[in-house]
Each structure stands twice: as structure tokens, then as C-alpha cells.
Amino acid sequence: MSTLGAPPALDGWAPVYSGKVRDLYVPATDGAASLDDTEYVLVVASDRVSAFDQVLEPGIPGKGALLTQLSLWWFDQLETVPNHLVDPTRATVSLPGAVRDRAMLVKPLDMFPVECVVRGYLVGSGWVEYQAHGTVCGVPLPEGLASGDRLPEPIYTPAFKAQLGDHDENISFERTVELVGAETAEALRDLSLDVFRRASAVAEARGVILADTKFEFGADRDTGEITLGDEVLTSDSSRYWDAEVYASGDRTASFDKQIVRNWLSTNWDGTGTPPELPADVVEQTALRYRELIERLTA
Known part of the structure; x- marks a missing residue:
């Protein structure tokens, strides 16, 4: 487990890792205790945002879902390149409803x-x-x-x-x-x-x-x-x-x-706890994420 704290609880899934922006889970029902002894891994993208090795507050609303959508789209475009995705409809586990829009079911590598x-x-x-x-x-x-x-x-x-x-x-x-x-x-x-x-x-x-x-x-x-x-x-x-x-x-x-990096470099000297991101920076960043997906996938 990382030092960032435990990931949110999910029914049927055991947390094994929490990074700056993503959380990893293994099925709680198969006795797996780590990524080394599991058939499936649940990768959940959070709305957390990091810059200069710091997790910042607040997160970017919808970021986890947007980036998951973009990854899945690119995996599909690159279908001839072997990837770690598992088809949820053919698995013995299912995606938790609470995180379905920002989660990928994958095999461990x-x-x-x-x-x-x-x-x-x-x-x-x-x-x-x-x-x-x-x-x-x-x-x-x-x-x-x-x-x-x-x-x-x-x-x-x-x-x-x-x-x-x-x-x-x-x-x-x-x-x-x-x-x-x-x-x-x-x-x-x-x-x-x-x-x-x-x-x-x-x-x-x-x-x-x-x-x-x-x-x-x-x-x-x-x-x-x-x-x-x-x-x-x-x-x-x-x-x-x-x-x-x-x-x-x-x-x-x-x-x-x-946008986040630019604001932070201007408003933080790199010591202590970073300041909270202002609402307009959060909103502009969310718009940039969304615009890219719309441009690529339209």
C-alpha cells in the first residue's frame, strides 16, 4: 500500500495499491492478497491531480472517467498491439457500479x-x-x-x-x-x-x-x-x-x-503544503481534458 492512504472501499474488491492518481484492487473472493497472486486487477482512475510530485486539492471533476474513456479508445485504435484489458463480459468478476465509468479490468503483467x-x-x-x-x-x-x-x-x-x-x-x-x-x-x-x-x-x-x-x-x-x-x-x-x-x-x-503546473509554479515556492487550486483553474483544466477527448473521438 502506498503512503497516500487506503483507496475507497469497493464491495467484492480488496485494495492493494494507491498511487497519486490511480487505485488498484484485486478480487476479494479469490483469496488474492497482492498483484502477484491474482487473475484480475481493477484499475480505478481517480479525479486526483498531481503536479511537481504533489497531489493537489481539489481534484478535477470527471477526470478519472475522461482518462479511462480515452485509454479505452486508444486501446481500441491499437487493437493489433497486445494489451492488458480483460473483457468484463467474459470474466468471473464484474466492474463495481460505483466506479464503472472510471475503471478498467485488466490482467496482471x-x-x-x-x-x-x-x-x-x-x-x-x-x-x-x-x-x-x-x-x-x-x-x-x-x-x-x-x-x-x-x-x-x-x-x-x-x-x-x-x-x-x-x-x-x-x-x-x-x-x-x-x-x-x-x-x-x-x-x-x-x-x-x-x-x-x-x-x-x-x-x-x-x-x-x-x-x-x-x-x-x-x-x-x-x-x-x-x-x-x-x-x-x-x-x-x-x-x-x-x-x-x-x-x-x-x-x-x-x-x-x-494550466495547473503554470498556476502552481507561480503561486508556490515548492516548500510545505501546496496551496489549494482556485475554481477557475480546476474548471479550465477539466475543459481541456474534455476537449481533447471530443476532438479525438468525434
Whole structure:
């Protein structure tokens, strides 16, 4: 169990983990006590919002349902990529009604300790590093790029998954090989780049730019097949831009919680308890989440 407190009680389900924004449960009826000895896992997305490694108050109303809807939509678009979803109609358990709109029933995977990050544009921490060294996560890039520029080709910049409360650590591909072996490291890289390119094409056809994202993969416990897990291509794991706004020169308006980050960086010095988010920031953030889903899935 995390230090964030116990997840809300759900009839028939036992909580096993509470993260910054999601809670995990296993069936209470099959005797499972952890993710290691269960056939099913219930992933419940909360309305909690985090920034700078802090869970903030209040949450974003409807956020959990919106991000779950978006993950499920993307899993469907990427139907040829093995994923961890379980069809509830074929399972021996059912989704609790109280969280049905923000829950996914999945099979447990042996997760790889690697965040599979793909960047298609020069932005964020990548821009900061590029200005200093001409690289992003150690990957050399051409000279003369500006903030927000599209990269010649998407780049794979893996990170080591940190323990709860710590920062993920950017790592080299060679370090990934040390962690998971050469064959798996190459497969994770190639699959991540392939999924990113496919998702980018889907988004661009709808007037949306996928600037960067992160994937998480695990091994199927029965077959060993590399399987896409966790959330996928949501506003919390990805940076999306409006293509028309981007073309006008504004490379900062993303469909995510950047509004929260901007407000917090202006109104909090990073010490003590973060201040409560004002109502207008909460409302604007919810609208951005909702607008992205409407743009992509319409």
C-alpha cells in the first residue's frame, strides 16, 4: 500500500495499491492478497491531480472517467498491439457500479522497470537540455532547432521507474539493456516508436499533434508476450497540441494539466503544503481534458 492512504472501499474488491492518481484492487473472493497472486486487477482512475510530485486539492471533476474513456479508445485504435484489458463480459468478476465509468479490468503483467518515453517534438525538459548540450536525454540532435520544433524523427528516451515519491531517472538505451536484456530492450524501443507513429497519424488526422508520450509494458505471465499496460496516450501520460494553434505560433497550449503546473509554479515556492487550486483553474483544466477527448473521438 502506498503512503497516500487506503483507496475507497469497493464491495467484492480488496485494495492493494494507491498511487497519486490511480487505485488498484484485486478480487476479494479469490483469496488474492497482492498483484502477484491474482487473475484480475481493477484499475480505478481517480479525479486526483498531481503536479511537481504533489497531489493537489481539489481534484478535477470527471477526470478519472475522461482518462479511462480515452485509454479505452486508444486501446481500441491499437487493437493489433497486445494489451492488458480483460473483457468484463467474459470474466468471473464484474466492474463495481460505483466506479464503472472510471475503471478498467485488466490482467496482471510482469511489468518492465522502464518508462518507454517517445518524443516527437523539442519541448519541456528536452528543450532545456538541448540548449545546454545539443542533446535530449543524451540523444544528439541537429543544430538550430527552436523550442517546440518537430524533430526530424521521433526519438526513444527511456526512463527508469522510480519508487513512489521519487523522480523517474532518464537512462540510456545501454542501461535498458542491462535492466531487461538486449532482445527485450530492442523490442520495447521498436514497439514504442511504432505505436507513437501510429497514434500520431490518428491524432493528426483529427487536427491534434501528439508531441510526446510514455508507455509501460509488461510480460504476459502465461505467454511471455510483451504487452501494453497501464494507461495509454492519455492527457496525463502525453502532451497534445491543437495543430491549428501550433501553426499560428503558440506552442504552449496543451490538452492537459499544464494550466495547473503554470498556476502552481507561480503561486508556490515548492516548500510545505501546496496551496489549494482556485475554481477557475480546476474548471479550465477539466475543459481541456474534455476537449481533447471530443476532438479525438468525434
